[in-house]
Amino acid sequence: MQLSEHPAVVRLRAVLPVAGEIVWAAGSLWMSSTLLHNWPDPYGYWRDTDPFAYVLLALVYLPLVLRRRHPVAVLLNTGLWAGVYFTLGYYHVVAACGLATALYTVASACPRKVSVRSAAGALAVLLWGTRLAEPGVVPMSMAFVTVATVVCWVAGDGSRRLRELTRQLRLQQEEKARRAVAEERIRIARELHDVIAHHVSVISVQNGLASYVLSSDPPTARKALDTVGDSAREALTEMRRMLLVLREDGPLPGPEEDRGPVAGLAGLDELVRRVGAAGVPVGVRVTGTPYELPPGIDLCAYRAVQEALTNVIKHAPGARTTVQVHYGADEVRVRVGDDGSGRAPARAPAGPGGAAGQGLIGMRERATIYHGTVTAGPVPGGGFEVGLRIPVPRPGGEDAHAVRTRRR
The missing domain is CATH 3.30.565.10 (Histidine kinase-like ATPase, C-terminal domain)
Structure with a gap:
């Protein structure tokens, strides 16, 4: 059994993606909460951080665990709670990464028609959040979130297209393999027919003749049996040559003359x-x-x-x-x-x-x-x-x- 087919390895491969999503969501929540707690606000631009802000961040980031199974639903959830977070006036940057991650997932997993609409909705929420930017940098913040949204969508859409192309290539390779197998079966059947039919026909005729004149004309019967033997040996020689040709990845046994000449x-x-x-x-x-x-x-x-x-x-x-x-x-x-x-x-x-x-x-x-x-x-x-x-x-x-x- 190959290592990749071992039950433990199979279970590990099934668990790793889920564990990765949990680590990603929990790590993102931890970094965002830490940034929210430590970010200085000497001029009072944003609402004071309170427990409800951390609850909203949890509602933004923790559902990302399910983003690959339910990408659109997770994006809607993330966009809803991020919008609430922005509306209440908390420090806006820490919620943007969750929305960008959800958008990337939708673009990589859903048809382009759905992902474009999702990108427009995510951009609208992010632009709403830019009103909380520091005075004088609002236009720059708007340009930044617009570019970030486009980049996330392009990256996700490119991932989706690459996956589709990979799937199409795999299907084409499987189809080529099926055609190659069918063609090889036809070639083997053709070779078997050509090698066997002629010699068996000769053997059948000569055997009948030998049986008919066995008592009345022994020389003729002996000649017919000699022909039967010659045909059988030639059939075996051609069969050996054909099998050696078909077994291209196997060693060629015996000297060259054992393979027999190619018919012509x-x-x-x-x-x-x-x-x-x-x-x-x-x-x-x-x-x-x-x-x-x-x-x-x-x-x-x-x-x-x-x-x-x-x-x-x-x-x-x-x-x-x-x-x-x-x-x-x-x-x-x-x-x-x-x-x-x-x-x-x-x-x-x-x-x-x-x-x-x-x-x-x-x-x-x-x-x-x-x-x-x-x-x-x-x-x-x-x-x-x-x-x-x-x-x-x-x-x-x-x-x-x-x-x-x-x-x-």
Whole structure:
């Protein structure tokens, strides 16, 4: 348990503010009473000090204990008894501090509309008290109490605004934290889907094939089981890499090679081989001059191909499939289409108005991060096609998204 959460510390934090208010009120009353008792009055400017003067000072200062709980009521009480004190002609300065403290509290705790009216009322009481000033200094006394009132109000209002800004900042930070958690959950779900769905689909198909030909064709069954083992190991490797990325604040165990390489289009041949072993013939066509893609874009393109081929395995096993990768000057385009042979029950269209599975949703989310677009849907003559287009920032130039944005 942290020290700040200890019950004794919690109780102490709750008691300290109350104790502070009591000390403040009692100390202010003591200093004011002492000043009233000791202030010289050789010319008889003020009424002689009597017990009632001390009673009025107590009525001015002691209620300040409740000033934070009931700021307006305390200010009204303080202003009332200070006005009575001034009207009776006692030495006026000693009562002014209590009224200033109450005004500051109202300005720091209440809306500006309330605090402005309170400041006007407090100023009126203080100006009434200045009539008791020594001859010749009344104008200066009036100017002083006016400036003091304005300063107390500005200080209190500034404290209120600072507290509101602090609260808004805290709320914004909490909202950012909630958004960050939601985004991280989506990212984890997307990574888990991309890592698991493909390999599990391959394992499921190959396991079914091995079970079917286990007795009649042992070599084929053995090959299928080998593919199952390879897919399981690759899934574990990608899972390990993903978990290490997600655990950024933890130590990286093991040597670098244990983390496994980050997936990208360089692993396209291995992906095609694995899908081909699952019974889906895949042809690959690369156009343009290949160049090194940024890691995020490379992974996004690879996941798009992986998800599209996984959908072929699930929905159109045995369909002839083509993967096209085009390296443009400022973009990379990927298309994965099948001819529709061996199609399972119809897939839901994934166009702008259609429903899409979690894989296509994740694909679109990845593409959006890099200002890319995804299209998916049936094609004329049968079959299904998934397309991805992502602008690629090149050294010494601008990416296509930036250029289009500037032209608008």
